[in-house]
Amino acid sequence: TQIAPSQSNNYWARSFNEESSLLSGAVVGGGSGPTSIYYNPASISEVKASKLSLNASLFSFDFINIKNALGEDININASRGQIEPRFVSYMIKSRRFKSWSFEIAVLNNGNSKAYITEGVDEQIDILGNIPGNERYFALYQYASTFRDDWIGAGGSVKLSDRITAGISMFVTIKSFNYSQSLAIEAHSLYDSLVSQNEDDTYYVASYENTEYLKFNDYRLTWKGGLLYKADHFSLGLCLTTPSLGGIYSDGKRVTRSKKQNNITDPDSGEPVPDYVVADFKEKKEMSVGFKTPLSLAAGFNYYFPGGKRILYTSFEYFAGLSPFRMVEAEENSDIGPDFIKNQVEFSEWLTYVSGATPVFNAALGYSWTLKKGLLLMSGFRTDFNARKGLDFGDLEEYNKCLSINLDMYHVTCGLSWNIFGQDIITGIEYTLGHSKNQQQIANLSDPVEYIPSEQLALQGIPGNDMKSWINAISVYFGASFNFGGEKEK
Numbered sequence: 001t002q003i004a005p006s007q008s009n010n011y012w013a014r015s016f017n018e019e020s021s022l023l024s025g026a027v028v029g030g031g032s033g034p035t036s037i038y039y040n041p042a043s044i045s046e047v048k049a050s051k052l053s054l055n056a057s058l059f060s061f062d063f064i065n066i067k068n069a070l071g072e073d074i075n076i077n078a079s080r081g082q083i084e085p086r087f088v089s090y091m092i093k094s095r096r097f098k099s100w101s102f103e104i105a106v107l108n109n110g111n112s113k114a115y116i117t118e119g120v121d122e123q124i125d126i127l128g129n130i131p132g133n134e135r136y137f138a139l140y141q142y143a144s145t146f147r148d149d150w151i152g153a154g155g156s157v158k159l160s161d162r163i164t165a166g167i168s169m170f171v172t173i174k175s176f177n178y179s180q181s182l183a184i185e186a187h188s189l190y191d192s193l194v195s196q197n198e199d200d201t202y203y204v205a206s207y208e209n210t211e212y213l214k215f216n217d218y219r220l221t222w223k224g225g226l227l228y229k230a231d232h233f234s235l236g237l238c239l240t241t242p243s244l245g246g247i248y249s250d251g252k253r254v255t256r257s258k259k260q261n262n263i264t265d266p267d268s269g270e271p272v273p274d275y276v277v278a279d280f281k282e283k284k285e286m287s288v289g290f291k292t293p294l295s296l297a298a299g300f301n302y303y304f305p306g307g308k309r310i311l312y313t314s315f316e317y318f319a320g321l322s323p324f325r326m327v328e329a330e331e332n333s334d335i336g337p338d339f340i341k342n343q344v345e346f347s348e349w350l351t352y353v354s355g356a357t358p359v360f361n362a363a364l365g366y367s368w369t370l371k372k373g374l375l376l377m378s379g380f381r382t383d384f385n386a387r388k389g390l391d392f393g394d395l396e397e398y399n400k401c402l403s404i405n406l407d408m409y410h411v412t413c414g415l416s417w418n419i420f421g422q423d424i425i426t427g428i429e430y431t432l433g434h435s436k437n438q439q440q441i442a443n444l445s446d447p448v449e450y451i452p453s454e455q456l457a458l459q460g461i462p463g464n465d466m467k468s469w470i471n472a473i474s475v476y477f478g479a480s481f482n483f484g485g486e487k488e489k
Contacts, residue, residue: 010408011295011318012361012383016107017053017087017478022414022427023365024379026312029236029299030227031367034089037103037154039314040238040299041166042225044091044101044156051091059083059475064114066404067467070140071445071460076116087478099158109172110148117141120444126186126458127205127449128264136458138184138444142402147175154223164227172243174217174290175251178401181210182442184458186449205262205449207457213327213352213401216251217290219243236299242319243292252288254329254350255280256399260457263450272450272457277336279329279349286329286350293356293386294319312365312379323355323392353398356386373418377427383408388435402441404468406433414476425478433470440466 015025020035027033028040034053036043059081066076089105120138127134154168187204225238257278265272297316304310329350336346363381370376385405392398414427443460450457 009356009385009387009403009405010383011359011386012316012363012381012410013408014109014111015381016109017089017425019377019416019423019425019478021429021474021476022377022379022412022416022425023312023367024363024381024410024412026314026363026365026379026381027299028225028238028297028314028316029301029312030229030234031301031310031312034091034103034105035087035107036091036156036166037089037105037152037168038107038150038223040225040227040236040297041103041154041168041223042156042164042227042236042238044103044154044166045099045158045164045227047091047093047101047103050093052089053091054088054478060472061474062470062472064404065469068463068465069441070118070120071440071443072463072465074118074120074445076118078114078116080113082113100155101157102153102155103168104153105150107150107152108147109150110146112144112146115143123189124447126447127203128266128269130188130203133189134186135189136184136186136447138182138447138458140442140444141181142179144178144401145176147173149173149175150221156225156227162229164229166225166227168223170221170223172219172221172292174219175215176217176290177214179210179212180402181208183208183210184444184447186458203262205260205264205458207260207263207459209258211256211399212253214251214253215249215288215290215327217245217288218248219245219290219292220247221292232303232305234299234301234303236297236301238297240295240297242294243290245289245291249288252286253280253282254286254327254352256349263457265450265452266448267452273337275337277346277349279332279335281329281350286327288327289324290326291321291324291354293321308369310367312363312367314363314365316361318356318359318361318386320358320386321354321356323353323390323395325351325395325398326354327352348398351398353392353395353400355390355392355395357388357390359384359386375416375418376414377416378413379410380412381410383410383431383433385435404435405438406435406468406470408433408470425476427476429472429474429476431470431472431474434468436467437464438466438468439464 015021032039064078069076092102123133150170152170156166228235259276261274263272295318299314302311365379387405412429416425440462446460
């Protein structure tokens with residue numbers, strides 16, 4: 001889980017069926033089983049019998065703590081538990097074409113949810129033209145859901161006794177629903193009206209910023225792989241193409257609004273002009289360009305003498321994505337008052353940008369056959385964030401979906417039982433993530449009425465002392481059903 005995963009910022013946040021999950025995805029060099037279609041389609045040829053694989057359920061418990069998120073000592077804590085299906089595949093060992101094997105699969109490559117509500121309610125002296133303290137009330141709300149579903153087919157062919165090649169094609173469906181709002185009010189205290197204002201005038205200054213974005217984006221991605229198997233080792237390569245966009249998108253909707261009133265400039269003592277900036281577009285009025293990068297993966301497996309133990313290693317390099325417009329829409333001509341229309345923020349009011357830095361991840365896995373039909377598996381993998389340190393260049397002032405960028409590390413362990421020729425797999429995964437020195441979402445702990453240089457009302461300048469942690473536990477349970485031909489051993 002991560003907050004606002006508008007782009008898949010952690011590419012190795014998930015592995016798929018239980019077998020590859022417990023090896024931490026270190027299966028590019030072989031041993032990926034039903035997940036061959038994803039990790040290396042050349043490995044589809046390793047199947048010895050037609051096989052239906054499904055994940056019965058995944059129990060996930062995520063705990064997120066963000067220190068100083070909305071100002072000093074204003075923290076955000078969130079947790080989530082869920083049960084969800086993850087992976088279904090059908091591997092086909094061709095009887096007619098002996099050198100060919102095929103697979104079709106449906107898998108989930110990302111599923112994140114986050115809901116946050118945090119508030120501040122205190123009495124402070126923030127309004128310059130009102131004597132004494134005012135009531136300062138701020139409410140921050142955030143919600144996001146993201147799914148990345150893949151539907152694909154692939155096949156592999158034996159080029160020789162030791163070399164196989166494979167290719168797979170996926171339709172990917174990115175579904176994103178995101179909203180964020182910050183509403184702040186500062187107003188006269190009720191018990192001070194009579195003593196300070198003979199006419200009982202009630203005065204309120206306010207600031208509000210809200211945004212909502214939703215879409216489903218359909219794209220195509222290809223994978224091509226090679227696998228070389230020797231007596232005591234194997235080598236694998238897999239190339240994943242960037243996603244091909246422009247195929248289809250639906251459920252599109254984007255809206256943003258920002259307003260403030262009764263704000264006074266502390267330097268001049270003059271009122272800052274009130275304004276409302278708002279716009280809304282949907283369906284054909286907006287376009288979506290959700291990009292994923294080119295990647296190259298390599299794997300090496302070592303098979304210990306005796307055949308009971310295997311060491312798995314995998315590495316994957318993800319190319320960067322130059323900052324780009326993820327969502328665009330033509331703004332209305334009457335979006336807001338003339339005095340702010342020449343600012344970039346308002347001239348590209350409904351534009352959301354994204355991008356990614358290059359990332360290199362590594363995984364290590366180990367399996368040990370304890371006895372016939374009982375296999376112990378364990379693994380470790382890195383999962384570095386592709387948004388950390390991204391320079392948006394000319395697009396820096398454009399709107400971005402909030403993202404808490406964490407580097408994560410995953411440790412896995414579990415068992416596989418072969419019962420009556422069928423595979424039952426159970427295990428656990430622990431994930432730890434941490435980041436520091438990130439910019440605060442907002443500064444509500446040290447608010448001032450107005451900061452002209454930043455055009456901020458009723459808040460302070462966000463600091464760079466936000467720290468984030470994630471702790472997650474996933475419990476796996478799945479099964480593979482073999483039928484037709486020789487049973488896998």
